[in-house]
Amino acid sequence: MTTDPDSLVNPAVQALERGRRREAAGRVLLPLLVVGVLLLGWEALVRVNGIPHYILPAPSLVVQTLVKNWGNLAPSLWFTVKLTLMALGAAVVGGVLIAMAFALSKWVEIALFPIAVVLQVTPIVAIAPLILIYVDSTASALLICAWIVAFFPILSNTVIGLKSADSNLRDLYQLYGATPWQCFRWLLVPSALPYFLGGLKIAGGLSLIGAVVAEFTAGAAGRDTGLASRILESSFRTEIPMMFAALLLVSLLGIVIFIAFAALAKLLLGHWHESELRREL
Numbered sequence: 001m002t003t004d005p006d007s008l009v010n011p012a013v014q015a016l017e018r019g020r021r022r023e024a025a026g027r028v029l030l031p032l033l034v035v036g037v038l039l040l041g042w043e044a045l046v047r048v049n050g051i052p053h054y055i056l057p058a059p060s061l062v063v064q065t066l067v068k069n070w071g072n073l074a075p076s077l078w079f080t081v082k083l084t085l086m087a088l089g090a091a092v093v094g095g096v097l098i099a100m101a102f103a104l105s106k107w108v109e110i111a112l113f114p115i116a117v118v119l120q121v122t123p124i125v126a127i128a129p130l131i132l133i134y135v136d137s138t139a140s141a142l143l144i145c146a147w148i149v150a151f152f153p154i155l156s157n158t159v160i161g162l163k164s165a166d167s168n169l170r171d172l173y174q175l176y177g178a179t180p181w182q183c184f185r186w187l188l189v190p191s192a193l194p195y196f197l198g199g200l201k202i203a204g205g206l207s208l209i210g211a212v213v214a215e216f217t218a219g220a221a222g223r224d225t226g227l228a229s230r231i232l233e234s235s236f237r238t239e240i241p242m243m244f245a246a247l248l249l250v251s252l253l254g255i256v257i258f259i260a261f262a263a264l265a266k267l268l269l270g271h272w273h274e275s276e277l278r279r280e281l
Contacts, residue, residue, distance in 0.1 A: 039059045043060060053240060055240070056240075061241050062241055064241075065241040065245045066245040066249070069245065073230060073246060076227045076230050076246070077253070079225060079226040079227075080208070080211055080212070080226035080228070080250070080253065084208045084211045085207075087143055087150055087207040087210060087211060090143070090147045091207065092154055094147075094154075095154030095158060095203075096154065096158055099158035099162060100158075102155075103162035116151070116156075117152075119148050124145055124149050124210055125213060125217055127145065128213070129217060131145055132217070138218060141214070142211060142214045142215055142218060145213070146211040149206045149210030150203040153199040153200075153202040153206065154203050158192055158195060158196045160195050161191055161192025161193065161195030161196055162188050164195065165191040193268060193269065194273050197269065200264075200265075204254075204258060204260075205257065205258060208250070208253060211226065215228035215229060216231075227249055230242070230243075231243050231247065
C-alpha cells in the first residue's frame with residue numbers, strides 16, 4: 001500500500017497556514033485586549049471613587065471632549081503632522097547624505113561627527129530658546145528644533161549600516177572590477193537598509209517629540225499652532241479633559257508613525273532579512 005505524498009503535504013501546509021493566521025490575529029488582538037483592559041480599569045477607577053474630571057477624567061469623557069472640540073483640535077493636529085513630517089524628511093535627507101560622506105571619507109567623519117554628537121547630547125529645551133532668538137520665523141525655529149532631535153538616529157544608524165558590509169564581499173567586488181557606484185548600489189545600500197529603517201523608526205517618534213517640546217518651549221499661541229499649544233492652553237484654563245484629548249491625539253499620531261515605518265520595514269526587508277522574516281510563535 002502506497003501513500004500519496006500530497007496527502008501528507010497538504011495537511012502540513014494547512015496546519016502551517018492556520019498557525020500563521022493565529023499568529024497574525026494574536027499580534028493584533030492581544031495588544032488591543034491589554035489596552036482595552038487598562039481603559040476599562042481606568043474608567044472603573046474614576047467612576048467608583050468619584051474622581052472629579054478636573055483631576056482625572058474618565059476615558060469616555062476624554063473621547064466626548066475630543067469629538068466635541070474636533071473643529072478646534074483638527075487644525076492643531078494638522079500643524080503638528082506637517083511639522084513632524086517636515087523635520088523627519090529633513091533629518092532623513094541630511095542624515096543619509098552626511099552618513100555617505102562619513103562612509104566615503106574617514107577624515108570627514110573625524111572632523112564632523114563630534115559636532116553631531118554635541119547636537120544629540122545637548123537637551124533641546126536648552127537649545128530652543130536660542131534658536132527662537134536667532135530665527136525670525138517661529139515655524140522655522142520649531143522645524144529646526146524638531147530636526148535636531150530626529151537627525152542623529154538617522155545619521156548614526158546609516159553610518160553603522162554602511163560600514164557593516166562584509167569586507168570579503170568588498171574585496172570580491174574590487175576583484176571583479178566593480179565601479180564605486182555598483183559597489184554602493186549592490187553592496188552598501190542593502191547592508192545599510194536595515195540599520196537605516198531602524199533609525200527611521202526611532203527618528204519618527206523623536207521628530208514628534210521634538211516638535212511638541214519645541215512648541216512648549218516657544219510658548220506659541222493662537223490659531224496656527226500645534227497640539228502642544230492646545231495642551232498649554234488647557235492647563236492654564238484647568239480644562240483637564242481637553243488636555244487629555246490633545247494628549248490622546250499626540251499619542252495616536254506617534255503610534256501611526258511607528259506602525260507606518262514598521263510596515264515599510266516589513267515591505268522592504270520581509271522577504272530577505274532576518275530581522276523581518278516570519279517565524280512561528
